Amino acid sequence: MGQIYALFVGVNRYPPDVAPELTGCVNDITAARRLIESRAGGAARVLSLPDESATVAAVQAAIRDFLGRAGEGDTALFWFSGHGRQLPASGADLLIEATGANQALVCCDGDLLDKRLGTLLERVARRGAQTVAVLDCCFSGGATRDADAAPGLAVRCAPPRGPGGTPERSPTVRRRPVARDAADGARPQQHLLLAASRLDQYAYEDWCEGRKHGIFTHSLLEAVRTAGPGASYRQLLAAADARVRRAVRDQRPVLHPARSGGLADRPFLGGAAGRAAGDHLLRYGPDGWEVDCGAAHGLRTGEGAEGTEFVPVEGGSGGLLRARAVREERTLVDAVGWSPDPALVHPVALSALAVPPATVSVGAASAQAADLLREAIAGYGPDGGPSPLLRVADAPRDWSALHVRAVTRGARTRLLGRDGVPFADPLPLSGPADARRVVDCLTHLARWHRLRDLTSGPSVLDASVCLEIVPWDRPGGPPLTPDGGGEIVCSYEGGGGGGAPPRRPLVSIRLHNRSRRPLWCLLLDLTDRYAASPVLFPGHWIGPGGTGHALDGEPVELSVPAAREAPGAEVRDWLKLVVAETELNTMPFCMDPWDPSRPLRRNGPSETSAVLRLGPPDGLRDLGRPAGTAPTARWAVRTVPLRTRIPANEP
Known part of the structure; x- marks a missing residue:
C-alpha cells in the first residue's frame, strides 16, 4: 500500500448569512481521522479543516496542493461533513443537470459547486492516485430541518441564497437522480464518490453512541471497523446503506461510478481494482435480510417469486437464501442452512431463477372443447395439480410476456401467438387424451421460450x-x-x-x-x-x-x-x-424438438417446476x-x- 493523503473538512459553525449551524460534523471528521490513522499507521498524511478554517479557497487549495501530492499507488481521500445546497441551474448547466439545479458543498464562507469539486478531484486522480470523496451532506433543496423528523434529527441541507446573500425559496426540482460526473465533457469519471443521500433526499445527523454524528458517517465508519481490511468500497457502501436505512427510511447512500470491476471494487484505502466477490450482496436491512437486486433486474414478482434462490459465494457454508418478497431494487430473503452475520455484507450469487408461467387464452366454438383444455391445464402439474408453467388468462390485461392463444375450430386446435402466427401445426382435439397432447405442446413451448429468453441480470462475468x-x-x-x-x-x-x-x-x-x-x-x-x-x-x-x-x-x-x-x-x-x-448442471438446458407423435407422459413432464436451477451437477464431477x-x-x-x-x- 502506498501513501494515504486524507483531507477532512467538517463545518458546524456557519455564519447566519451562510447556513444554520450543525452539531455533528466536527465529530464526524475527528472519528474518521482516528480510524484512517489507525488503519494506515505511518502511511497516513492527514490534514483537517474544521469550522472557520474551511473556507472555499482553503478547501480548493488543500485539494490542489495537499491531495495533489498523491501519485501512482497512493490514495487521496476527501471527506466532507456539513451542509449541502442546491442552486438554480442556468445556461449550459441545464444540459448537464436534469434536476434543473446545481449542487454545492457549503463551506464556512460560501458554496463550492460540485462541478468545481469534480474538476479538482479529477486532476488528483489523473496523477495515478486512487481518489475517493466521502460527502456527508444533503443535495436536495428545502428547509434545514424536517418538521416531521424525530427530536434531534437534523437535516444537513442549507436553503439557496439570493444574489444579496439572503435565503430564497428552493428551486423546483424534478425528482430524478442524476449521475454525478466530472466537469470535463465525456471523459469517464476517475474518482469514486460515496455520498450520504440521493439528489432528492435529505442527509441527517443524530445522536450516535452519546455523540452527535452524521448518520451516514457513523454507519460507514462502523462498516469499515466491522469488515476489516480488504473490503471493497462497494461492500462498505452496501453495509452502510443497510445501517442508514435502519435509522431513517428516506435516506439512501449513493456509490458512483458503480460499474463492476472498476473503482467501486477496489479495496478500501488502496489496492488494485479487483472483481466483485459476488454478483450481488446480502445485507441486514430494516426489513431483515435482503439482496441488492429485484424486479428492476428481471426477477419475478408476486406469486411464485419464492422460487428465486441465492447461494453464498465465500465461506463454503452450504446454505442458501430463498426469496420471500421481490421489491423493485431488492429482494427480501430467508437464510436456510446457515446464519449470516448481520454486522457484515456477504457476497452471494443467483442460483435458482423463478420463471413466470406462460398464459393461455382458450377460444373454442364449443364449450366442451374449452372445458377439455381448461381441465387438462388444471391437472397437468405434479400429482395431478395445476401446471406451474401455464396459467389460463382470457383477458388481454392478464396476459404474460409469453402468451398463446389456443383456438379450436371443429376438431382441431391451433396454437397462435399474439400476432396470429402459429407456433406449431394444428393438433386434434376430440377427447381428454387429445387435450393432454395440446397441453403437452403448450408446456414444451413454455419451457423452450424460458430458455431462449433467459437472462442472468447484472453479473461480474458479463462480457468475459x-x-x-x-x-x-x-x-x-x-x-x-x-x-x-x-x-x-x-x-x-x-x-x-x-x-x-x-x-x-x-x-x-x-x-x-x-x-x-x-x-x-x-x-x-x-x-x-x-x-x-x-x-x-x-x-x-x-x-x-x-x-x-x-x-x-x-x-x-x-x-x-x-x-x-x-x-x-x-x-x-x-x-x-x-x-x-x-x-453447471446441463440438464435444464436440454430439450428434444417438439414431436406430436411422442408418447404422452402419465404424470406430466419430467421437469415440472417453474424454477430454473443453475447449480453444479450432482456427484463429484465438480472436484475437477x-x-x-x-x-x-x-x-x-x-x-x-x-x-x-x-x-x-x-x-
Whole structure:
C-alpha cells in the first residue's frame, strides 16, 4: 500500500448569512481521522479543516496542493461533513443537470459547486492516485430541518441564497437522480464518490453512541471497523446503506461510478481494482435480510417469486437464501442452512431463477372443447395439480410476456401467438387424451421460450467471454456482425447454373476467454423446432486468455432441413452462451424438438417446476474444476440470433 493523503473538512459553525449551524460534523471528521490513522499507521498524511478554517479557497487549495501530492499507488481521500445546497441551474448547466439545479458543498464562507469539486478531484486522480470523496451532506433543496423528523434529527441541507446573500425559496426540482460526473465533457469519471443521500433526499445527523454524528458517517465508519481490511468500497457502501436505512427510511447512500470491476471494487484505502466477490450482496436491512437486486433486474414478482434462490459465494457454508418478497431494487430473503452475520455484507450469487408461467387464452366454438383444455391445464402439474408453467388468462390485461392463444375450430386446435402466427401445426382435439397432447405442446413451448429468453441480470462475468462466428473459408477474416434486425444472417451460395444445388454455409464458432481466470462455458443451439442442445460446445473449461472451438474446431454446417429446402426458405437458431465460474448442471438446458407423435407422459413432464436451477451437477464431477475457480453458481448468459436462408430465385 502506498501513501494515504486524507483531507477532512467538517463545518458546524456557519455564519447566519451562510447556513444554520450543525452539531455533528466536527465529530464526524475527528472519528474518521482516528480510524484512517489507525488503519494506515505511518502511511497516513492527514490534514483537517474544521469550522472557520474551511473556507472555499482553503478547501480548493488543500485539494490542489495537499491531495495533489498523491501519485501512482497512493490514495487521496476527501471527506466532507456539513451542509449541502442546491442552486438554480442556468445556461449550459441545464444540459448537464436534469434536476434543473446545481449542487454545492457549503463551506464556512460560501458554496463550492460540485462541478468545481469534480474538476479538482479529477486532476488528483489523473496523477495515478486512487481518489475517493466521502460527502456527508444533503443535495436536495428545502428547509434545514424536517418538521416531521424525530427530536434531534437534523437535516444537513442549507436553503439557496439570493444574489444579496439572503435565503430564497428552493428551486423546483424534478425528482430524478442524476449521475454525478466530472466537469470535463465525456471523459469517464476517475474518482469514486460515496455520498450520504440521493439528489432528492435529505442527509441527517443524530445522536450516535452519546455523540452527535452524521448518520451516514457513523454507519460507514462502523462498516469499515466491522469488515476489516480488504473490503471493497462497494461492500462498505452496501453495509452502510443497510445501517442508514435502519435509522431513517428516506435516506439512501449513493456509490458512483458503480460499474463492476472498476473503482467501486477496489479495496478500501488502496489496492488494485479487483472483481466483485459476488454478483450481488446480502445485507441486514430494516426489513431483515435482503439482496441488492429485484424486479428492476428481471426477477419475478408476486406469486411464485419464492422460487428465486441465492447461494453464498465465500465461506463454503452450504446454505442458501430463498426469496420471500421481490421489491423493485431488492429482494427480501430467508437464510436456510446457515446464519449470516448481520454486522457484515456477504457476497452471494443467483442460483435458482423463478420463471413466470406462460398464459393461455382458450377460444373454442364449443364449450366442451374449452372445458377439455381448461381441465387438462388444471391437472397437468405434479400429482395431478395445476401446471406451474401455464396459467389460463382470457383477458388481454392478464396476459404474460409469453402468451398463446389456443383456438379450436371443429376438431382441431391451433396454437397462435399474439400476432396470429402459429407456433406449431394444428393438433386434434376430440377427447381428454387429445387435450393432454395440446397441453403437452403448450408446456414444451413454455419451457423452450424460458430458455431462449433467459437472462442472468447484472453479473461480474458479463462480457468475459467473446463469441465469434467466422466464415470457414475466411478463418483470418473479421467475425460476422448482426444486421439491422440484430441477427447474424448466413446464406446458401452458388447453385445458379449447371443444376448444382446451392452450397450450405460453413462457419467456425470460437469462444475467447478475455478474463484472467478459467471459466466454464456452454454453447446452446436453440432451434425454431423448439429444441435446445449443447452439442456445439457441451460444457468445457477455457483457460485465462484461451479460446474454445465449437465441434472441437470442425466446421459448423448451417442448413435448412431437407424437407424445407427451397428457394426463399429459411430457419432460425438462437446461440446461447452460458458462462460460469463452476461447472453447471446441463440438464435444464436440454430439450428434444417438439414431436406430436411422442408418447404422452402419465404424470406430466419430467421437469415440472417453474424454477430454473443453475447449480453444479450432482456427484463429484465438480472436484475437477481448475484452481482459482469458485464452487458457486455465479453465471452469465448472452444470446446471438442466427438466421440461415436460401436466396430466392431471381425472376
